[in-house]
Amino acid sequence: MMGMQVEAAQLFYEFRLDDHVPADHLLRRIDRFLDLESVRSELKPFYSSIGRPSIDPELMMRMLIVGYCMGIRSERRLCEEVHLNLAYRWFCRLGLDGKVPDHSTFSRNRHGRFRQSDILRHLFETVVERCLREGLVGGEGFAVDASLIAADANKQRSVPGEEWQVDADAGRAVREYLATLDDAAFGAASEVTPKFISQSDPAAQWTGAHKGHAFFAYATNYLIDTDNAVILDVEASRAIRQAEVGASRTMLDRTTERFGLTPQSLVADSAYGSAENLAWLVKQRGIAPHIPVFDKSNRTDGTLSRSDFVFDAEQDRYTCPEGKQLVQFHRTYATPRSGITKEGTRIYRASKRDCDGCALKPRCCPNTPARKIPRDIDEDARDVARALADTPAYERSRHRRKKVEMLFAHLKRILRLGRLRLRGPCGARDEFLLAATAQNLRKLAKLRPMSALA
Structure with a gap:
């Protein structure tokens, strides 16, 4: 006969949250590599010594990692998912009865303590250090590239570039834009006035680089090690070539300073092949440029080049x-x-x-x-790049460069970062740092599986 489920009337239940999270769950594999011990020490100077205790910053960090690893773009939805999902609760150390913070908590901390302390950069570099300890970074060949991410800006609410003026009551995104006018990845990258400027996010670049409808965008710049495609650094910039080149130099210098890594060779596309950039790599940094030369000297009218x-x-x-x-x-x-x-x-x-x-x-x-x-005057650096283009090492590097493009595809399709939710240079930087952190954690979980520790 047909059975019927009857609710059990037990007074006590024995329930262990750890037993209900599969051994091969992504968050369980990631949790082994996540070290948040230093989060509190980094944030401690930004909290008051008196008053009511705040929400644990480690909890907010873990929730943000869940959101970016699992492609949950909305913080409101993230709070709902953490409340309902047992694996998310386990990863966030909430147990069964732990209270999930309100979504507005993230906004207050993101615009306050998180940016003042640069804790998201610290979190990203902590994960990179773990990749180094796990032997996933060779350190000999790096690749650099940029990809456009649509900004949270509307064309209908923009103004022509020459008509834009700073409002006396400028919002946070406008103040951040004004603070980056001397930055090589933003204002100092080009003196050309953009065709349109978004009044809500003036740092976003109006671009038609995708050969379709133009849109406002930022560029996320990745510097990766070509052995296992570990992201060594990430930088937000304007969506123009000069800004991306400036961001690549910043990332190379920061990687050398932070991790003591200087590559023997750097592979990139022709956007990075200007004489000035090649000279910086060859003469100032001693890096072999596996980069096509950006050269307009070849003639197409039949005359001698x-x-x-x-x-x-x-x-x-x-x-x-x-x-x-x-x-x-x-x-x-x-x-x-x-x-x-x-x-x-x-x-x-x-x-x-x-x-x-x-x-x-x-x-x-x-x-x-x-x-x-x-x-x-830097043509000799171009000659070095042209000579390298005929070597087997250059050919191998060109194939390895595809790894950075695969990371961008993963960023947009799996992690769903096709459009930014936050505005301003700081908002773009925060999102790109968290997404790169999530990608490195997923890389660790994939290349260092649980069975390897058994």
Whole structure:
């Protein structure tokens, strides 16, 4: 006959929360690598010594990690899920009767103590240190790249860039934007006025980089070790190439200072292949650039390009296909000249007499009396990058660069960070730090499974 469930009328129950969390649950595997002992010591100076005890900051850290690891984007929903889910309660050390804090608590602490103490950066670096101790970081080859994340900004409420003015009652996001005007990843990255500026989040960049509808966005910049795709640093920036290059330098310097890691080689796409950036890597940091050279000297109109001329560094001159010389100066000056233009180039010119009788003139300089070639003052760094492009190590690095792109795909599709919830440079930085922390924790759980400790 058909059975019917009857509610048991027991007076006492024996229930252990730990017994109801599967051994292979993601949060159980992550919990082994999470060390939050230093959270309280880092935050202690930002709490008063008197008054009512606050909510445990470790609880809020654990709840945020649950949210970013499990793709729960809303803090209100996060509180509901932690209240209902036994595994989340176990991870947050709440037990069965622990009270879940209100979602507004996160906002107050995020804009206050968390940012004043930079605790999210501390949490991220603590996880990176654990990756180092677990042997997941080789430290020889790094990769850097950036990906656009839509900002919480509306085009209909924006104004043309030249019409934007600072309001006397500017909000938090506007004040944060004004504080970053000298930052290489924001205001100092470019002097160009954006086409549109969001009044609620002026640091967000109006961009059409995805070849579709333009939108306001930030760029999340990752510096990873190419062995196991561990994220060594993350930085928020404007969604333009110059800002991303500035962010890459900041991350490389910070990784060296914080962890003592300087890579032998750095792999990136052509956006990082400018002469200035290559010179910074080669001359100042001693890093081999496995980066395509960003070069616009190749001509497409059928005339000879600069690559058809041979440069002699010792003699400081070019030689054309007909064997004629191109030099900076055809006479001696009483006061020596540097020969460097405002654009940071040296101009090498052929003799008009040589070009007039040359059979290649229609293919070389059909519209000018003589051929001239501009050479960047950091062209030697470009030559280093071009020479590396023919090596087997460069080819291996190009394949490994895909790992950073896979991290961005995971960030948007699995962790659901396709659009920011927080505004301003600090809001973008907080979200990117928490997401990168979650990705590193998931990486630890995957590469160091529970069975390996048995």
